[in-house]
Amino acid sequence: MRQSFLFTSESVSEGHPDKVSDQISDAIVDLFLSKDSEARVACETLTTTQRVVLAGEIRGQGIMDTDGNWAEGVEQEIEDTVRGVVKDIGYAQDGFHWESLTFENHLHGQSAHIAQGVDASGNKDEGAGDQGIMFGFACDETPDLMPAPIDYSHKILERLAADRKSGHAAFLEPDSKSQVTLRYENGKPVACTAVVVSTQHAEGYDEGEKEEELHAYVKAVVADILPDGFVTEDTVWHINPTGSFVIGGPDGDAGLTGRKIIVDTYGGAAPHGGGAFSGKDPTKVDRSAAYITRHLAKNVVAAGLATRCTIQIAYAIGVSEPLSLYVDTHGTGTADDAAIEDAIRGMDKLGGLTPRGIRTYLGLNKPIYRQSAAYGHFGRTADGDLFPWERTDLASDLKAALG
Structure with a gap:
């Protein structure tokens, strides 16, 4: 190095058009999780001059039935949520006004073929919502252990x-x-x-x-x-x-969910797997696995085991167990990187780093995501408390395991 x-x-600020889109998408995730903690959500948002458009796939009790019909009142709740986000950000301008903008809702039911691969059934555990690689990072440059x-x-x-x-x-x-x-x-x-x-x-x-x-x-x-x-x-x-x-804002430039993934993560100081976070429920490993790898890397640094740590994890769609786990302390470690990997794998509380294990350990099935959608997902608090993936309560366990 x-x-x-x-x-x-x-x-970029909460008023940047891409971040407006991210916050709307995550507000929809929160709305649906507040109705069904096991809801499945993949919500994309387009913002432009005086217009907001939603699209994506959803599923959940009290939201939409198996025939694709909305539960009573939900469509209005969605529109109210969208307008509320725009109002909270502060847009009441001629070119983008929370009250007078045109709103379109094109959300529909989740593909049955995706559902059958991801849902738990019989002896099969819940599988990853997609294939992919996810990275987490931490360093001792700031009190938040961020670059x-x-x-x-x-x-x-x-x-x-x-x-x-x-x-x-x-x-x-x-x-x-x-x-x-x-x-x-x-x-x-x-x-x-x-x-x-x-x-x-x-x-x-x-x-x-x-x-x-x-x-x-x-x-x-x-x-x-x-x-x-x-x-x-x-x-x-x-x-x-x-x-x-x-x-x-959206009057000056169109915004889309998921276009600020480096802003959302480590500002280019560490790798990113490529998947966006916002608009996705926590069964999607793009989100939950990026959170657990940040949590693990932060705890490695907080435990004094390294001053810099990168962790990668990989999944296959529909498969619960991760395909690989990789730890790199960039030559700053006080313990061998492979030993840290073994210590992580041996922690029963992590649930084998399966999608369900991660969600259970971090308590991710809660409506906490709108707050994460601006100013980065890492190194931050929500409502005065740390996001669950930012806590360092695993540091003592890592120290003990590597004693």
Whole structure:
């Protein structure tokens, strides 16, 4: 691993069109899980000027019957949920307004051929919802055990959103992006060499004193988020480098579920298997296995067994047992990587890392996903508590196993 280098990660806000789509899709997952904890959901969302379109496959008690008929009142609940998400984000603009946008619902029943391969039956355990590889990662660069560039990029935009909603920065609008470049020395981040922040704003904040106010505000937020001394006189700033950013969100660019998978994970600092998370119930291993591998990697680092850890797991559709488990501590481990793999495999509480075992261990069959759909799925809390995959309660077990 190189010891001295520059590394950059980006984030996008909850008002970015792709993130609007992710949050809507996950709000639908939450709605259906609140009705049936075993619901099957694959919900895709398209957002564009004054329009939201849902498509995908679903199944669940109290949602849709086997003939594809909606349960009473569910269609209205879906539309109310969609409009509620858009309203919460803050879109009440001419080009995208929560109340007046056109809504289309094209969700339909799950394919029987998928269901027969995934459902438990007879002596067959519940199988993986798809084939694929999933990765988890953790490192000791931040208290959240996340890579620093993506962690700070997220936190900058979270602050902008909080200040916008509180009225502290009322000139901000929902759509924004950030990008942070850090200089590493001896493998550790030591300084910020460049910051890019593009934020949608009210009319007039692209020139004169109002533009200066916006720039000063952004610089103050960044300086507050980054560690002391990271921002220096050599830091290069690009704040709204294209000029005006009044037209934004789905009115400025169409959004789709699942297009921000590197923002959702580790900002490019670690591998990603390619599958998106949002809009999928936790039987889909794209989601649940990415969560368990993050949980395992974070606990390896939290246990002091490594300062960096990548974990890969692989599945075949309809098959419950994982095909492989791979641990790489990048030369930072205090225990052999193969020994860590064996310790993980030997933990009965993980349920053999089957889809059902993961869901049971992490308690994933709950409506918790809308909150995960902006500012990253990792290194974060929900309602003041850690997401279950972010807890480090496995660290002591790993230490004991590798004693």
